[in-house]
Amino acid sequence: MRPDALAIAALVLLTVSAYAVARALYLRYQHPLVQPVFLGASVIIGVLLLAGRSFEDYRAAKDVLAWFLGPVTVALAVPVYKQRARLRAAALPLACGVALGAASTISAVLALATLAHVDESVLPALAVKSVTAPIAIELARLQGGEPSLAATFAIVTGTLGAMFGPMVLNRCRVTDPVARGIALGTASHGQGTAAALLESETAGAMSSLAMAGAAVFTAAIAPVYIPLLLRLLLP
Amino acid sequence: MTSSFAATIAPVLPLSAGVPRPLRLGLRLAGQFLLLVALSYAGTALVQATGVPLPGNLVGMLLLLVLLRLGMVRLEHVEEAAGLLLTHLNLFFIPLAVGLMAWGGLLGASGLGLGVSLAGSAAVCLAVAGLAGQRLARTAGASDAA
Numbered sequence: 001m002r003p004d005a006l007a008i009a010a011l012v013l014l015t016v017s018a019y020a021v022a023r024a025l026y027l028r029y030q031h032p033l034v035q036p037v038f039l040g041a042s043v044i045i046g047v048l049l050l051a052g053r054s055f056e057d058y059r060a061a062k063d064v065l066a067w068f069l070g071p072v073t074v075a076l077a078v079p080v081y082k083q084r085a086r087l088r089a090a091a092l093p094l095a096c097g098v099a100l101g102a103a104s105t106i107s108a109v110l111a112l113a114t115l116a117h118v119d120e121s122v123l124p125a126l127a128v129k130s131v132t133a134p135i136a137i138e139l140a141r142l143q144g145g146e147p148s149l150a151a152t153f154a155i156v157t158g159t160l161g162a163m164f165g166p167m168v169l170n171r172c173r174v175t176d177p178v179a180r181g182i183a184l185g186t187a188s189h190g191q192g193t194a195a196a197l198l199e200s201e202t203a204g205a206m207s208s209l210a211m212a213g214a215a216v217f218t219a220a221i222a223p224v225y226i227p228l229l230l231r232l233l234l235p
Numbered sequence: 236m237t238s239s240f241a242a243t244i245a246p247v248l249p250l251s252a253g254v255p256r257p258l259r260l261g262l263r264l265a266g267q268f269l270l271l272v273a274l275s276y277a278g279t280a281l282v283q284a285t286g287v288p289l290p291g292n293l294v295g296m297l298l299l300l301v302l303l304r305l306g307m308v309r310l311e312h313v314e315e316a317a318g319l320l321l322t323h324l325n326l327f328f329i330p331l332a333v334g335l336m337a338w339g340g341l342l343g344a345s346g347l348g349l350g351v352s353l354a355g356s357a358a359v360c361l362a363v364a365g366l367a368g369q370r371l372a373r374t375a376g377a378s379d380a381a
Contacts, residue, residue: 015333019326036325041332048336055337062330068320069327070275071268073292075317077299081310093371101364109356116348119341129353130360133328138290149338151331153353158328161357168358174365178372183365187357190324210364215293223288 011061018043030198032163037155037191069134076132079208086205090178094206097179098213101186103221105130107229114233122149127226129153131215132189139222154189161188162195181206186214260315267316270308274299 022039033039048058080087087094106127113126124145128136133154140150165184174180177200184192185207193211197204254262278295281287287294302308335342342349 015329016326019323019329023323023325037328037332040325040329041335044329044333045336048333055334058330058333062333065327065330070279070292070295071271072320072324072327074271074274074278074295074299075313075320077296077303078310078313078317079321081300081303090372093368096371097364097368100367101360104363105356105360108359109352112352112355113348116345116352118345118348118352122341122345122349126349126352130357133331135290135293137331138292142288142290148331148334149341151328152335152338153349155328155332157353157357160354161361164354165357165361168361169365172362172365174362174369176369176372179365179369182368183361186364187360190328194325212296216297219289219293 008060008064011058012064014047015040015044015061015065032159035159035162035191038159069137073132073134076208076212079205080212083205083209086202087209090206093178094182094209094213097182098186098210099217101183101210102130102214102217103225105187106218106225110226110229110233120234121146123230124226125150126153127229128218128222129157130187130189131218132211133158135215135219139219143222143226155191158188158191162191165192165195166199177202178206182210185210189214264316264319267313268320270313271299271316271320274302 018040019036022034022036022043025034025039026036044058048054109126109129110123113123118126122145124143125136125140125147126145127143128139128145128150131139131154133151136150136154137147141147161184165188166180169180169183174183180199181196181203184196184203186192188195189211193204193207196207275292275295278293278298279291281294281298282289282291299308299313303310303313
């Protein structure tokens with residue numbers, strides 16, 4: 001089936017509207033259930049299911065909006081550049097926190113998924129779940145994983161980190177705003193950064209640097225590290 | 236150096252005073268957006284040409300960082316469009332999350348295992364990055380500087 005331009009435009013408009021409503025609710029209530037990605041996607045899935053449609057009917061609209069992730073990722077250079085002075089002051093904790101965090105989370109997710117007997121074909125997409133979705137898509141493709149699945153895992157990870165990350169950090173007695181920002185950005189990319197920004201400007205700035213750092217670091221080690229782990233974990 | 240090629244792409248041109256303000260803002264945003272799009276495609280082309288195993292859009296981001304650093308692109312050539320896109324970052328994630336419905340079978344079969352793996356590994360990452368960052372930030376005195 002080849003959806004016409006009008007149907008695509010209607011679905012894009014529906015997505016933008018669902019986002020606008022969810023964002024307004026989130027700015028007001030900040031409850032996990034009105035988190036814009038969670039609520040927006042739930043509304044659209046609901047509408048599609050009620051109309052008896054499948055994801056295939058939505059795919060063209062998805063492609064239109066997903067195209068924007070290219071320029072959006074490039075735009076991430078702007079906050080990083082603006083915070084370059086702060087980057088110099090916190091370079092060591094940032095570099096070590098990001099490298100250790102990113103390496104440990106790749107190992108942990110693959111080990112846990114293997115223990116839980118998750119299907120092997122899913123593992124490459126799962127391994128890159130801590131980087132921001134547009135980059136996770138590309139990394140998964142390079143690792144022979146399924147791009148849309150990688151995006152889904154990245155978004156679930158981002159939502160989980162935004163919802164529960166601050167709580168985990170309190171439990172671990174991480175009180176320093178620089179360290180909290182590093183942890184949230186490394187673990188949960190953009191959505192973690194949004195949560196860090198709610199805590200303090202310092203945490204938010206460190207988090208966006210950590211998010212970019214985690215993406216670069218993960219992209220750099222992925223071609224060697226992920227196949228190595230998979231060989232160790234899978235019989 | 237500062238007014239090199241970016242100035243010709245991004246319309247920071249002195250538009251005639253007769254152009255209404257909203258239209259001027261719109262044109263400026265469109266020009267800045269086109270620069271971001273061009274860099275994204277440049278990153279992809281660079282990756283295809285060199286075969287470096289990096290995502291094209293990530294290379295585009297590094298490219299912009301280098302251009303800003305060299306002064307070939309100035310902050311005002313990209314700042315407004317970048318800010319607008321990043322404010323509404325979540326919008327572009329929604330269609331990807333809708334893709335979840337295509338994986339209903341997989342999630343039914345191993346949803347619990349996947350959930351535990353994702354949540355557990357996120358907690359590990361938060362603890363490791365947070366504690367390492369905190370220890371080093373204190374020794375480096377970065378927390379006072381920030």
